[in-house]
Amino acid sequence: AATSTREAASTSEAAASRKAATSLQELVPHPAQLQPRPDITFTLTPNAKIQLTSDTPRKPAELLAGILRKSTGFPLPITTGVQGEGIVLLAGADPRTGQEGYQLDVTPNQVVIRANTTAGHFNGIATLRQLLPPKAEAKTKQPGPWQVPGASILDHPRYHHRGTMLDVSRHFFTPDQVKRYMDQAAAFKINYFHLHLSDDQGWRLEIKSWPDLTKIGGSTEVGGRKGRLYYTQDQYRDLVAYAANRGITVIPEFDMPGHTNAAQASYAELNCDGRKRPLYTGTEVGFSSLCISKEITYKFIEDVVREVSAITPGPYFHIGGDEALSTPDADYVKFMNRVLPIVKKYGKTTIGWHEFIKTTKDTAVIPQFWGTTTSNADVAAAAQRGNKVLMSPANRIYLDMKYNKDTKLGLNWAGYVEVKDAYSWNPGAYLTGVSEASVRGVEAPLWTETIRTSADIEQMAFPRLPVAAELGWAPASVHSWDRFAPRLGAQAPRWKIQGINYYASPQVPWK
Numbered sequence: 001a002a003t004s005t006r007e008a009a010s011t012s013e014a015a016a017s018r019k020a021a022t023s024l025q026e027l028v029p030h031p032a033q034l035q036p037r038p039d040i041t042f043t044l045t046p047n048a049k050i051q052l053t054s055d056t057p058r059k060p061a062e063l064l065a066g067i068l069r070k071s072t073g074f075p076l077p078i079t080t081g082v083q084g085e086g087i088v089l090l091a092g093a094d095p096r097t098g099q100e101g102y103q104l105d106v107t108p109n110q111v112v113i114r115a116n117t118t119a120g121h122f123n124g125i126a127t128l129r130q131l132l133p134p135k136a137e138a139k140t141k142q143p144g145p146w147q148v149p150g151a152s153i154l155d156h157p158r159y160h161h162r163g164t165m166l167d168v169s170r171h172f173f174t175p176d177q178v179k180r181y182m183d184q185a186a187a188f189k190i191n192y193f194h195l196h197l198s199d200d201q202g203w204r205l206e207i208k209s210w211p212d213l214t215k216i217g218g219s220t221e222v223g224g225r226k227g228r229l230y231y232t233q234d235q236y237r238d239l240v241a242y243a244a245n246r247g248i249t250v251i252p253e254f255d256m257p258g259h260t261n262a263a264q265a266s267y268a269e270l271n272c273d274g275r276k277r278p279l280y281t282g283t284e285v286g287f288s289s290l291c292i293s294k295e296i297t298y299k300f301i302e303d304v305v306r307e308v309s310a311i312t313p314g315p316y317f318h319i320g321g322d323e324a325l326s327t328p329d330a331d332y333v334k335f336m337n338r339v340l341p342i343v344k345k346y347g348k349t350t351i352g353w354h355e356f357i358k359t360t361k362d363t364a365v366i367p368q369f370w371g372t373t374t375s376n377a378d379v380a381a382a383a384q385r386g387n388k389v390l391m392s393p394a395n396r397i398y399l400d401m402k403y404n405k406d407t408k409l410g411l412n413w414a415g416y417v418e419v420k421d422a423y424s425w426n427p428g429a430y431l432t433g434v435s436e437a438s439v440r441g442v443e444a445p446l447w448t449e450t451i452r453t454s455a456d457i458e459q460m461a462f463p464r465l466p467v468a469a470e471l472g473w474a475p476a477s478v479h480s481w482d483r484f485a486p487r488l489g490a491q492a493p494r495w496k497i498q499g500i501n502y503y504a505s506p507q508v509p510w511k
């Protein structure tokens with residue numbers, strides 16, 4: 001009996017370590033360098049401590065502790081001083097890790113993460129979460145064992161900018177819904193969260209000097225629901241801090257000179273004819289424009305940029321600039337020539353949908369390409385001058401495109417975007433005249449004309465947001481659908497434990 005118990009124990013240990021060993025092959029995004037150490041397994045026990053030195057940042061440790069205390073039920077105190085079993089976060093990593101990379105080394109009694117920056121530590125922690133069993137993501141106490149397979153990882157991203165956008169204007173999402181999506185994004189090393197805060201259907205952030213923007217412009221959404229559908233400045237500050245505590249920088253967008261009906265419905269003086277527009281709850285685009293010839297327009301914009309910049313620690317301000325179909329070309333240029341210096345005056349760097357780049361030769365501004373073609377003369381010319389381009393080609397990485405004709409949510413103006421389509425392009429060799437060195441990164445935008453709930457967000461973002469994260473982080477040399485699809489499929493148990501409503505694409509071998 002003794003023998004068979006021992007055998008049973010060792011068989012289940014072998015099974016557990018076989019299982020643990022595979023998590024090394026399942027990382028999304030794929031790390032730059034990965035060396036398995038099959039002879040080693042680390043097991044997290046109730047005695048483990050999260051150990052820092054005086055020069056390691058605390059926020060990443062707090063994020064990790066918050067997640068693992070819930071699922072393991074262990075106390076996991078954060079201590080200063082490196083001793084004994086646990087997870088050790090150290091400053092001072094190999095210079096090849098750069099500004100955002102990390103090293104992760106598994107020893108029998110410690111997992112050691114080294115990084116030179118806070119971002120690097122957040123990224124190392126995202127990797128450690130995926131090396132632990134899926135139940136590590138549970139919100140309630142689970143039984144162990146909590147094993148990490150032996151490995152030595154040296155990692156850094158292909159591109160600095162790995163983002164997603166949430167359109168909170170077409171449909172409003174509560175702070176808790178936004179936080180839920182931020183959490184989901186952070187798990188894939190997404191480091192920018194773009195909030196589309198104004199559009200024809202809604203103005204979503206309190207501006208103290210123009211209170212009717214939210215009082216009127218934030219009172220409804222697509223479909224006509226009524227409510228206080230906006231964030232106070234305090235709520236926005238809290239969202240920005242929540243993101244920062246996960247290694248994410250928020251990029252606020254106020255779309256102009258088109259997509260402005262909500263503002264024009266709030267203030268008569270923002271219209272050339274001096275008359276308020278009716279609120280709009282449909283989904284057409286291209287019918288609205290700020291009044292380019294009125295001075296009050298630029299006072300309004302300066303007030304918005306000043307107030308928003310003061311509560312946005314990140315260096316970017318997104319001015320939209322897309323689909324200004326009701327603004328004559330000459331006016332569009334005039335408008336941008338007034339607005340770009342305002343953004344600069346308040347210390348921010350402009351990002352805009354790519355249309356705006358034809359109006360400026362400033363190489364510091366960032367065009368965000370959202371087209372469906374693989375050549376764009378204005379974007380290519382900007383790249384030749386030295387601008388960095390953010391890549392969001394709609395027919396590849398728009399999260400609101402339907403997967404196929406049967407997808408209930410979403411739109412299809414850019415086509416159907418199945419998971420393999422979302423993966424099968426090279427951001428560094430996609431646009432003619434825009435080479436690897438001119439690409440700043442990849443953003444996956446989620447427009448919300450048809451999206452109303454967290455379950456809706458998740459159905460469209462999963463699995464395509466992790467695809468975007470893979471394209472933005474993993475080295476180009478590992479790009480292969482056949483090898484990526486199983487790694488993606490291996491995430492499903494984690495998503496199930498978190499209650500993420502992912503789309504189980506038939507293209508992916510789900511675990």
Ligand code: TNX
Pocket residue numbers: 285322323353370398400411447448449
């Ligand atoms: C185009 S993409 C838009 C948005 C829509 C989206 C829907 C872009 C810069 N503008 O106004 O919501 O298509 O997919």
